[in-house]
Amino acid sequence: MADGIQPQPGIMDIALYQGGASQIDGISNVLKLSSNENPLGPSDAAKDAVVRASHDLHRYPSTDHAALRSAIAEVWGVDPARVFCAVGSGDVLKLLAEGYAGPGDEIIMTEHGFSMYPIYARSVGATPVVVPERERVTDVDAILAACTDKTKFVYIANPGNPTGTMIGAAELARLADGIPPQTILVLDGAYAEYVEGYDAGLSLVESRRNVVMTRTFSKIFGLGGMRVGWGYGPQPIIDVLNRIRGPFNLSTPALAAAEAAVRDTAYTEKCRVENAKWREWLATALAESGVPSDTSTANFVLARFSDQAEAQACDAHLRSEGIIVRQVAGYGLPHCLRITVGDESACRRVAHAVGQFKGATK
Ligand code: PMP
Numbered sequence: 001m002a003d004g005i006q007p008q009p010g011i012m013d014i015a016l017y018q019g020g021a022s023q024i025d026g027i028s029n030v031l032k033l034s035s036n037e038n039p040l041g042p043s044d045a046a047k048d049a050v051v052r053a054s055h056d057l058h059r060y061p062s063t064d065h066a067a068l069r070s071a072i073a074e075v076w077g078v079d080p081a082r083v084f085c086a087v088g089s090g091d092v093l094k095l096l097a098e099g100y101a102g103p104g105d106e107i108i109m110t111e112h113g114f115s116m117y118p119i120y121a122r123s124v125g126a127t128p129v130v131v132p133e134r135e136r137v138t139d140v141d142a143i144l145a146a147c148t149d150k151t152k153f154v155y156i157a158n159p160g161n162p163t164g165t166m167i168g169a170a171e172l173a174r175l176a177d178g179i180p181p182q183t184i185l186v187l188d189g190a191y192a193e194y195v196e197g198y199d200a201g202l203s204l205v206e207s208r209r210n211v212v213m214t215r216t217f218s219k220i221f222g223l224g225g226m227r228v229g230w231g232y233g234p235q236p237i238i239d240v241l242n243r244i245r246g247p248f249n250l251s252t253p254a255l256a257a258a259e260a261a262v263r264d265t266a267y268t269e270k271c272r273v274e275n276a277k278w279r280e281w282l283a284t285a286l287a288e289s290g291v292p293s294d295t296s297t298a299n300f301v302l303a304r305f306s307d308q309a310e311a312q313a314c315d316a317h318l319r320s321e322g323i324i325v326r327q328v329a330g331y332g333l334p335h336c337l338r339i340t341v342g343d344e345s346a347c348r349r350v351a352h353a354v355g356q357f358k359g360a361t362k
Pocket of ligand 1: 036087088089090091114157160161188190215216217218224228229
């Protein structure tokens with residue numbers, strides 16, 4: 001590092017993001033099941049919208065995202081003025097930290113929470129406070145016990161990543177009611193659309209002044225490559241986020257794709273149904289090979305092995321078969337592998353390879 005040029009304290013303690021790999025040296029037919037992407041891809045309507053948007057690439061994009069916010073409002077029955085759009089839901093989560101937290105503040109997250117939460121906290125100089133889960137499920141009592149007068153946020157993913165578990169409406173309401181009034185409850189709903197009948201916390205957002213929800217186009221909408229996410233919350237919080245975001249933060253093709261995707265509700269439903277079907281098939285096939293998992297509500301399964309060595313050996317075997325899954329030791333789950341639910345052939349291929357491995361290690 002150049003003499004005298006120093007980053008903010010704590011920045012160099014943050015590890016670089018691992019896990020985006022999509023290639024394995026020497027293997028051509030690679031199956032990537034490590035980033036919870038939609039195996040069916042985006043809807044045709046979204047792809048067509050990108051082609052149409054390509055005629056306007058010399059223009060700056062919309063700065064107020066009005067068309068996308070209206071589409072979201074119509075489909076989900078929310079107030080368009082309180083919809084906030086950003087570069088993936090990760091960007092919404094980060095902007096919340098930038099807008100509300102700083103040195104001396106605390107941000108609560110759970111033991112196996114999304115790996116970026118502590119980074120969002122550290123990047124603004126706040127302290128990540130990690131609370132235990134109960135058998136890989138969010139523990140509301142542990143969170144409430146950890147709240148102090150310095151707690152700016154509680155970040156909860158529901159469903160959780162990489163656990164795939166979730167807590168119900170009554171527990172969420174108990175959490176929202178129990179946190180201090182100056183603390184913001186952030187309900188990260190990256191996987192919410194996979195859960196039939198779940199409102200992603202919308203009723204809590206509508207009835208409280210300190211609850212925000214975040215959503216993404218990267219998962220069920222199959223638009224991870226476009227980088228679009230959104231948040232919904234009380235007007236004063238949305239106003240803060242709009243002041244600190246980039247004025248042209250979303251590209252024209254990204255806005256067009258997301259708008260078309262959100263309106264194509266039949267396709268979203270098809271993706272939800274397919275995912276549920278193959279998720280159950282995969283979990284059952286893994287269990288039959290001696291690899292249990294918690295009941296997942298998302299588009300991945302957290303496969304449990306006897307210990308870290310076995311999980312790593314299975315991962316190595318899968319790689320030799322051209323399959324990339326996610327090691328989750330960094331999430332406090334060294335004995336687990338997170339496997340994205342692919343399409344039928346992907347599920348059959350990964351289940352077969354895990355079965356081969358278990359047969360070989362019996
Ligand atoms: N929250 C959770 C729980 C996630 O798993 C992810 C992506 N893996 C994100 C947020 C961020 O996703 P994106 O920025 O693509 O919307």
